[in-house]
Amino acid sequence: MAATSAERQERVIVRFAGDSGDGMQLAGGRFTDATAVFGNDLATLPSFPAEIRAPAGTLAGVSSFQIHFAARDIATPGDAPDVLVAMNPAALKANLAALARGATIIVNEDAFSKRSLQKAGYEDSPLDDGSLEGFELRRVPMTTLVTRAAEAIDGASTRDAQRARNLFALGLLSWLYDRPTEVTERWVEQTFAEKPIVRDVNLAAFRAGLAFGETTELVGARVHVPPATDVPPGTYRNVNGTTTTALGLIAASVRSGLPLVLSAYPITPASELLHDLSRRSALGVRTVQAEDEIAAAGIALGAAYGGALGVTATSGPGMDLKMETIGLAVALELPLVVIDVQRAGPSTGMPTKTEQSDLLMALYGRHGESPLPVLAASTPGGCFEAAFEAARIAIEHRTPVILLSDLFLANSSEPWRIPSAAELALIDPSFAESVDPDIPFLPYERDERGVRPWAIPGEEGLQHRIGGLEKADGTGEISYDGANHARMTALRAAKVAAVDVPAVAVDADPDAELLVLGWGSSEGALRAGVRRVRERGRPVARAHLRHLNPLPADLGDVLRRFPRVLLPEMNAGQLAHELRARYLVDIRSHATVEGRPLYAGEVEQAILEAMAA
């Protein structure tokens, strides 16, 4: 099986799949930790059923967790799994399409009863009707084996045994890929310290799995994936984009000295950020679950007006609702960080599927001329810098900033090096202070960067009034003068355009004719796709954008340097559209809207086609 090609030895993709109740996320999580400790580079992708809980055993109820690990340089959670663990018929049916022929399928044989086969919509058992021809099918009576293992423990109910099947699967895979077992065992002991029986059953199941691998040849030879060697030194943690975003915001709070106030209204997949930050009040973080997204934006902006780092987070439908308040922040010229964890639209769409289709809304979704900086995170770890950067720009340039993330980044995880405070720039809120009571305070007088003073309530002598009506340049008093409006419109645009954006980092082969440009969470897939093309010996260039407004000053030149530019994105071609308008470059768009991350394979294909065209 997995021992067929060197590539396979290099990198392995495993997917645990079962019913929502089967604890696949837990098995995957534990396997991931063991893998991180072992020292492999890795990337994971959990996939949950749609928000609503579906009946057990049905296709709608299938939950899965995929991990891609290798000796070096992992870019994505991988396209097609080498090994699929299917705990029931529905899990098999729902995931079979993702497998390439030759892949290994490990099923819990005991779960393929007539009833559960029907629930999954199978006429006859796929284990017997030959429909799995060409796959390496491994039948393992997991339920039986776990029950037997549990019998030894007195007080253990069959229910306890049932619940521990995921640990058996975990044990089996841990043996197969030679993962360190102590990590997992320690975790079980700690987690169930209060529940000795559960603890023992889980340990027994885990060991049964290990033993099963050891003693039977059923699952073929065990595979060795050497530890990663090319990673920079530092302390690593295996984290998803939600956690890194939270940490990035906290870091910005610390480095700016501004208390962090996050206000959000729950919505998948942004809710997790609210949950995460609600647990960090010890760090001075204050979270407010608002009555709706409009209020969430208002609360964050109100907190910013008071001198806090005001942040609001949501997903598509909530973004629509926040726009009027974001427009107010544009007029008030106050800092506000708006995080959009994108999901598949339009409307309610597919709440548990990823997409990158809110870009043009972020740029243009407000009435009137209301420009603001827009950033996008591109990897789970990268969410940290992106969040920190978004906060820095908001605070230092007195502007709302939209940070685009997505469901894939929020849920998928990778080993991430925890930065030391020293590595992080200081953020200067430079609050206005009253110098001379006789000099009138001008709230809309600008500095050389076009930034206005930020005087927060409490500062004696700087009382002033701001609002959404057009303001006179300098004094900030209400003005309906046409010339002033034209000037203010230009000043607001200039301020945003003046945000410092690093030059484009282009990774180009000497005589590359094609530039693969991307933004957001597709970075991993593009990196992997480009690597594959290079492995074919074809020269190609790659660049990835974090700043979508303003764009890097040299982007136009970069685009013109290559005869061909390919822009793969998970929408109908939004960034391609924007760049065509700005640079009049005939960018080729590879648009995928299937509610999933791009595959390295499809990117490779798109590149080859673009080269051929």
Place this chain on the structure above:
Amino acid sequence: MAATSAERQERVIVRFAGDSGDGMQLAGGRFTDATAVFGNDLATLPSFPAEIRAPAGTLAGVSSFQIHFAARDIATPGDAPDVLVAMNPAALKANLAALARGATIIVNEDAFSKRSLQKAGYEDSPLDDGSLEGFELRRVPMTTLVTRAAEAIDGASTRDAQRARNLFALGLLSWLYDRPTEVTERWVEQTFAEKPIVRDVNLAAFRAGLAFGETTELVGARVHVPPATDVPPGTYRNVNGTTTTALGLIAASVRSGLPLVLSAYPITPASELLHDLSRRSALGVRTVQAEDEIAAAGIALGAAYGGALGVTATSGPGMDLKMETIGLAVALELPLVVIDVQRAGPSTGMPTKTEQSDLLMALYGRHGESPLPVLAASTPGGCFEAAFEAARIAIEHRTPVILLSDLFLANSSEPWRIPSAAELALIDPSFAESVDPDIPFLPYERDERGVRPWAIPGEEGLQHRIGGLEKADGTGEISYDGANHARMTALRAAKVAAVDVPAVAVDADPDAELLVLGWGSSEGALRAGVRRVRERGRPVARAHLRHLNPLPADLGDVLRRFPRVLLPEMNAGQLAHELRARYLVDIRSHATVEGRPLYAGEVEQAILEAMAA
């Protein structure tokens, strides 16, 4: 004065200006009616103080009404007035900047007291300090004359007399431009039938104005502007864009057989449409003032679901709030007409000033891929066809449609030929009917235009469920399948792209090298600007877009046909940006955001510069 150039004889621009309480809108309105009856072509532009009522006599309280009339072919309310009537110092100060040297200024001398001069912020009287050098200043003691005229009427209070000053001014101008007086007198008699004293005072004031012009040479020779000759026959009415929009919607209701339900939340300048339609319940129109813009959109969509023509109208801030519901309409594929009467943004901005800056929001202001048709009206009269067309597309293509109007169109008026019902196409809602109960109803099965069936509640056997979650192609059942989502995304886009849009009408001189392209309310200014350039003997081409999505199929070719394309718009260059992206044509943008319509003069300049560049 006005008798200096032939041009002046051809076309005249008059502006009545005074305090909000001086009845300038009324004087202007009456003058306009008389002018329409006389048979001149005309265009008017009222200008109100900002929403809040300002103290009498202050600059903030100035209200004005401008009318441009001529023998033929009026394109705009005009740039610089030939005659300014200033009822008080503030009115003079606020409007002086708009005048070209040589213009005539008629002031109510009696109103230039020390106090009112101060209120307007004048140190000394401009009537005496020579600051009006170069203008034809005419001092008329209007208050005195009207008071004297009123003395003859017993029971008339001085207050009544004060109130009638506007009719004196009207009388004076009516004499000056030889307007038919019966029209006005009849109006006074009818309007104040119940108040004989007020009636008589007003008549007396009006006649006093006429007599004053007749008997004194003070205001120079009277001017004759021959009636228009080049207008197609038909019944004309002098109407503003609000009324024509209302009539266009009613016409669509009649021709489609669908009852009209308008739901709106008040906001300047869209409120007038709500007011207008609320008065038409006799025509079966139902209006609902909603609790907010979100509800207004929801109520309109709910009505559409029930088989009505659902319409909602608002301005910028309200548009932000409606976007989530509009996105739902995109997913439901139900008809919905959304009218955005644009005003100056961002945020609350300048509620009483016009702008065209909501275009990109209309196109992209929703999360996810949610395309919809976007139209723009370009003249007060044209609002009728635009509204009718928007409703037709919404109903026949089962889609929300955004119709962009603006404050200028809503308030300004022109003679408009009332179309006969026969001229209007029939609109076919083609409701689904149950044929055979055994054939399951497929709410998302499409016809050749990509349009889905519209089954309204009450139709037996067609019960079905729709919603904002992604739907399976055909059945419309909830689907989280990636391939289906990609297909549905493409189908929704294709349906909108399939909307039939007429080819671009290009008005080009034989060897024109420059195309002046425009959209929306700037049409008049562009037409006039182009005419001026032609009068200079320079060849030029002009085209104006009503459909902004989908765009005319031949637009790309048209753009490429001209070496230079100039696109003047009242925003920071939004349509130019969009067209650059679509056609990779280096369009030159002339962007003006001064909260006012474009001037023919500035357009002329922009064209000449573009030609020179």
Place this chain on the structure above:
Amino acid sequence: MTQTLHERATLSKADFQSDQETRWCPGCGDYAVLAAVQGVMPELGIPPERIVFVTGIGCAGRFSYYMNTYGMHAIHGRAPALATGLAAARADLSVWIVTGDGDALSIGANHLVHALRRNVPVKILLFNNRIYGLTKGQVSPTSERGKVTKSTPAGSIENPVEPVSLALGAGATFVARTVDRDKHHLAAVLRAAAEHPGTAFVEVLQNCPVFNDGAFAHVTDRAQALEHAIPLEHGRPIRFGPEGARGVVRAPDGALAVADVADVGEEALVVHDARRADPSLAFALAHLGDLTRGPVPLGVFRSVAAPAWGAGLVATHREARE
């Protein structure tokens, strides 16, 4: 109309069941409410095609998919607005809204308040499980103070809004409360709501076994219910408890209070009057105890005749068609 009569004769529960597989968690209270609604519908004598369920977003919001009527699964919180529009266009339909505590009282409270004051002819069923179910367990506006949830790990610092009081404060003409577990009470309240010409507001106490299990055990569990549930019946003295030993009386200061009937005597009991123009009695009853501790009055708090909001433009869908 003959058609309607004909159908009334033959309508059965099955006529209101859609072919969609119900997708709530095992044991969810929503199943019971769905069954009750499908059970009562045939009695109304309205054919399925004249009934519309407009639902919000949330577990409760999935309700529309399971009814074989016309249905719209709207967006979060906006169902009352969409239903109001439908009522504005059509007078011939029976329009029902199904919403959750977050959908109706958090993001959608403004629309709820205005539907109630307008007295729009729609029936509103609010499934109150005091938690956000669909988004997997955050605090809801009806969650009790101190509630520990994913978004309030240290416990909520907010007071819950009480649906019945808010509805009465907004001027609702029909306000009732029932529970998912008592199908007879549920059916009776649904019938009363269906008959009300204006807006009928029904709070259904609903158990979410996954994220807020047992929130209403004190009113659903037989033994406890006897202690905590106060049945409201128009025109009847308000009593509850074992053998109706306890009852509601007016304290000297005018406030309502619970007393032992033995002590105060039956005559002293407050007689429930749901038809009273003044909503003060209904409001006072809603404040006898709080939802968490009880006592919890169940039944119709208020039901007064009042003109329903604007008759629809279109009398029947046929007219819309011709």
Place this chain on the structure above:
Amino acid sequence: MTQTLHERATLSKADFQSDQETRWCPGCGDYAVLAAVQGVMPELGIPPERIVFVTGIGCAGRFSYYMNTYGMHAIHGRAPALATGLAAARADLSVWIVTGDGDALSIGANHLVHALRRNVPVKILLFNNRIYGLTKGQVSPTSERGKVTKSTPAGSIENPVEPVSLALGAGATFVARTVDRDKHHLAAVLRAAAEHPGTAFVEVLQNCPVFNDGAFAHVTDRAQALEHAIPLEHGRPIRFGPEGARGVVRAPDGALAVADVADVGEEALVVHDARRADPSLAFALAHLGDLTRGPVPLGVFRSVAAPAWGAGLVATHREARE
């Protein structure tokens, strides 16, 4: 703090007047409220820079420009959300909201309801002129049924929402009503509101001479006021009318009613209790009559001690600075 003490000693009305020219129509009730607020401010002993006025959109919304404090003129209906955020970040400020009947009860009702249930430490002044002023005269959610306005030429077909009842239904801890014309009553209510630690909700009956003149003549005009205005004073029997000839009593059915003191005797009068935990008395008082016909109770309906919503993160703005 010494600074505060020092300033308290020297603060005057002028310290709270901004240099902006007030731009309301001549005779607008807003002028009187502005004067009253500027008059009461110095008494609070809080320096202007620690006071913030967050206002909505509407004529009332212009209020913030005229106060020499910090001020934010927000967007329509959202002032409560912005003020809540400010309160979440800062515990050292005195935050005031000025809003209109449309701003607070139409587009902004959801935020109002939630600010009230949370008991956010802000003072809310709702200028109720029962009309949309700034947009020139459309119907408002507090306009009476049948009201003819630009948007309801045939008269409104909707029942008004009654601010005090809605606030009580939402669980408000402080609810009062006063009028623009009575500066002493206005000042007294403002003082009481300022002292309330949680959300203080104050409905100010305000005359809009341009679009709804005389809407409250029956409670502001001396002679009529005597007949219609019912002064509420905690701990005092509720009486009004010439020589306090009339009073409020409990009818046998428990409802509140108006009676001649001569007939029922003083002891029969209901004694006002604003501090009662149960809001039912306050609610019943709000339903004694309607705003249009009266009688109209004026004063503090409810004022109960309750924990104010989350203490700010930042104790003082200085800390935010260091």
